[in-house]
Amino acid sequence: MLNPTIITQLQAIVGETRVKTDADSLKTWGCDWTKHYTPSASAIVFPATTEEVQAIVKLANQENIVLVPSGGRTGLSAGAVAANNEVVISFDRMNKIVQFYPADRMVKVQAGVVTEQLQQFADEQGLYYPVDFASAGSSQIGGNIGTNAGGIKVIKYGMTRAWVLGLTVVTGKGDILHLNKGMMKNATGYDLRHLFIGAEGTLGFVTEAEIKLERKPRDLRVLVLGTPDFDSVMKILSAFQAKLDLTAFEFFSDLAVQCVTASGDVQRAFPEATPFYALLEFEALSPAIEEQAMQVFEQCMEEGWVINGVMSQNETQAQNLWRLREDISETIAKYTPYKNDISVLITHVPAFIADIDAIVQENYPDFDIVWFGHIGDGNLHLNILKPANLTKDEFFGKCQVVNKKVFETVQKYNGSISAEHGVGMTKKPYLDYSRSPEEIAYLQAIKLAFDPNNIINRGKIFDVK
Ligand SMILES: O=C(O)CC[C@@H](O)C(=O)O
Numbered sequence: 001m002l003n004p005t006i007i008t009q010l011q012a013i014v015g016e017t018r019v020k021t022d023a024d025s026l027k028t029w030g031c032d033w034t035k036h037y038t039p040s041a042s043a044i045v046f047p048a049t050t051e052e053v054q055a056i057v058k059l060a061n062q063e064n065i066v067l068v069p070s071g072g073r074t075g076l077s078a079g080a081v082a083a084n085n086e087v088v089i090s091f092d093r094m095n096k097i098v099q100f101y102p103a104d105r106m107v108k109v110q111a112g113v114v115t116e117q118l119q120q121f122a123d124e125q126g127l128y129y130p131v132d133f134a135s136a137g138s139s140q141i142g143g144n145i146g147t148n149a150g151g152i153k154v155i156k157y158g159m160t161r162a163w164v165l166g167l168t169v170v171t172g173k174g175d176i177l178h179l180n181k182g183m184m185k186n187a188t189g190y191d192l193r194h195l196f197i198g199a200e201g202t203l204g205f206v207t208e209a210e211i212k213l214e215r216k217p218r219d220l221r222v223l224v225l226g227t228p229d230f231d232s233v234m235k236i237l238s239a240f241q242a243k244l245d246l247t248a249f250e251f252f253s254d255l256a257v258q259c260v261t262a263s264g265d266v267q268r269a270f271p272e273a274t275p276f277y278a279l280l281e282f283e284a285l286s287p288a289i290e291e292q293a294m295q296v297f298e299q300c301m302e303e304g305w306v307i308n309g310v311m312s313q314n315e316t317q318a319q320n321l322w323r324l325r326e327d328i329s330e331t332i333a334k335y336t337p338y339k340n341d342i343s344v345l346i347t348h349v350p351a352f353i354a355d356i357d358a359i360v361q362e363n364y365p366d367f368d369i370v371w372f373g374h375i376g377d378g379n380l381h382l383n384i385l386k387p388a389n390l391t392k393d394e395f396f397g398k399c400q401v402v403n404k405k406v407f408e409t410v411q412k413y414n415g416s417i418s419a420e421h422g423v424g425m426t427k428k429p430y431l432d433y434s435r436s437p438e439e440i441a442y443l444q445a446i447k448l449a450f451d452p453n454n455i456i457n458r459g460k461i462f463d464v465k
């Protein structure tokens, strides 16, 4: 329970109606999509400017109040969950496009701008914001920056980091910093902007960002190829990459397709089921490129790597094929899945998957496993579905035991325990499988340099003394 005088002080900063303490609001803004924790926020505050955020941070330092940043609440690692009576700072009101710089192909936005809103703005200018994922309709740019969000176009366009040219932040100390100010070139020492990207809001609040835009892709074609086994998926990747510049390369298993098509409004790519599918996309900039793609497709069929496949003939078909991949996460949510978001070098993917498969077969003989992911980037999403006869706690307990083996394998291949969803609270106990003790000590020192009283997003990624 928050002291009523603090509520009054928060209201004095943001306005009386901009502080919510009713049960519904505490529940809604106190959590993200993670199902592991019970939200327990003490208040939700909706600032409208960087200066208001600064005033809140200064008050929090004086009164020792812990703050949790909240964007579109689509996170999957509990990075934006308030489970310990924290005050949540929501960016819902900071949703304006601030300024467009056509000569720089850049736009300055507030942190609460929704990803899709930015994509649409870019489109209206004849340009393109390439970071894309299924939750683009809800996720906010500030949250994307916090997790260095990836998604379905990383193979060509990189992660969110590649598109952030500048940041305005309020540090945990309450200082406003303008980092890199949108410049392409700036060789003046440490680039603090990059520390805030992927920091999951532990160093301070991102309030505005300068975002680079790109030329629009043209004549995109989507191919879905059914494969007899996982190894064929990687052979298909090499065959296509040798001849074409891909804008996406994803994979998923037939169980994923069963879950998506069960929803009723998405069709299979072709009638017969195959164990795995590769989805790839490229720009058919000329008939020769399209011809080249068909040749590789035929070569893959001759090699036995592809059993069946289709190529989109129009935009609607392309969208339907994409939905087979993009709808997976949402359609499996009802099974309370235990999620892994792991990555290794592409070189190691075949051996890594074989090891993970052996662990899964031995330890989860009775559980349904949905395999999918951005395998062209070496990123696998492993989702274990909860059997109806187990409670959530029993199920997560069992998965956590097996998780140790999964993460030992990640470590064996020098991989990451979180490729794109972040560490938050769910992956915090496993951080040392990907980061050395020396590295974690530097991270903790950096955290305390920006947030000496440990006011912002306390207990996320790692603990500090
Ligand atoms: O739900 C998941 O495990 C992955 C969600 C998202 O990163 C995706 O690639 O669809």
Ligand SMILES: [Zn+2]
Pocket: 151, 373, 374, 381, 420
């Ligand atoms: Zn993903």
